[in-house]
Structure formats: structure tokens, C-alpha cells
């Protein structure tokens with residue numbers, strides 16, 4: 176497969192279980208190295224970076240949102256969101272930026288609570304804020320609504336879309352939940368080891 180993603184694109188990757196969606200996302204996210212082929216991010220061939228460079232590149236250029244929010248339960252919501260900034264060593268306006276993001280994801284009242292004291296939907300919103308705090312080139316999300324009821328899923332989808340518009344972030348989202356996402360810029364379907372630049376919903380109508 177070969178495809179490129181434009182700045183600001185809100186893109187879904189869909190396909191059946193085991194088709195390789197997470198594997199693909201993990202290669203784009205530099206969590207896995209491809210045995211073959213290349214991944215370019217902002218024009219840089221990431222397959223040429225050594226492990227040390229990869230970690231800092233990942234921290235600075237990429238934001239991650241997973242199925243489970245993976246917040247550190249002993250830290251407050253605000254401290255969780257600040258973590259990627261501390262790792263990046265770009266503390267300057269960190270707290271102000273983190274607070275702004277937490278307001279944008281409607282967690283202003285929860286930001287000083289410990290992460291294990293908030294609901295699943297709130298935790299996922301905090302995870303979105305954490306994924307955006309380093310102003311990443313690309314936000315990668317693997318089943319971000321997979322652990323949420325459908326009402327909360329819809330809220331999370333709308334939140335990701337509004338954050339994408341607001342900050343012109345590129346979003347690449349793996350999901351089983353095609354319907355919940357409604358209108359998106361682009362859908363890539365993985366089937367039988369190949370990537371199709373088409374919507375699974377459309378393919379099913381055609382089949």
C-alpha cells in the first residue's frame with residue numbers, strides 16, 4: 176500500500192478485525208518499524224532515524240489517542256495533559272496551553288481532579304487534550320470510541336472534528352465505528368492486505 180495524507184486532513188482507516196489497521200497506525204506512529212517500505216513525515220524519511228531520534232520525533236510531531244485513555248491515575252487531569260510537554264522539555268507556556276485545551280474539551284471543572292475520579296468519557300476527552308498538547312503534525316487515534324457508549328462516542332467524534340478544524344491538525348483514526356464519524360475528508364479501507372482509498376460503506380453498497 177502507498178498513500179499520502181494532507182495537512183489538516185481528517186482521515187479514517189477502516190477494515191475488518193485483523194486486517195492490519197493497528198499495525199499500519201503503529202508504523203505511521205513510529206511505534207513499530209516496517210520490515211519493508213518507508214514512512215515520511217513532514218518530508219523526513221523516518222525509517223532512517225535511530226531509536227533516540229525516533230523517540231523525540233514521536234514526542235514532538237505525533238499525538239496519540241488510544242481506545243483506553245491510559246491516564247496516570249495518581250496524577251490530576253491537568254498533570255496528565257502536561258506530561259508530553261514535560262517530556263518534550265517545552266515547558267514555557269505549557270500550563271497555559273494545557274488549561275486552554277482542557278477548557279476546549281470542556282474539562283475546566285475536572286482539571287484538578289485525580290484522573291481516576293472522572294468518567295470514561297471525561298478521561299477520553301482528557302486523552303484528546305493530552306494528544307494535542309505538543310501541537311503535533313499528526314494525531315493518531317486507534318479506536319478512540321471503542322470503549323464508549325454511543326452517546327459519548329458521538330460527543331468524542333464531534334470533539335475530535337472540532338479540534339481538527341480549530342487547530343488544523345491532521346487526524347488519522349482507526350475505527351470500527353464508521354457510522355459515528357459521519358462526514359470525514361477521507362476513508363482508507365484495508366482489505367486482503369491492500370489499502371483502498373474508498374469508503375467501506377460505499378463498497379458495501381456497490382457489492
Ligand SMILES: Nc1ncnc2c1ncn2[C@@H]1O[C@H](COP(=O)(O)OP(=O)(O)OP(=O)(O)O)[C@@H](O)[C@H]1O
Pocket residue numbers: 190191192193194195196197198199
Ligand atoms: N506483534 C505481532 N506479531 C505478529 N503478528 C501480529 C502482531 N501484532 C498483530 N499481528 C497480526 O497482524 C495482523 C494484523 O493485526 P492488527 O492488530 O494490525 O489488526 P487490526 O486491523 O488492528 O485488528 P482489530 O480491528 O481487531 O484491532 C493480525 O493477523 C495479527 O494477528
Ligand SMILES: [Mg+2]
Pocket residue numbers: 196197198317
Ligand atoms: Mg486494532
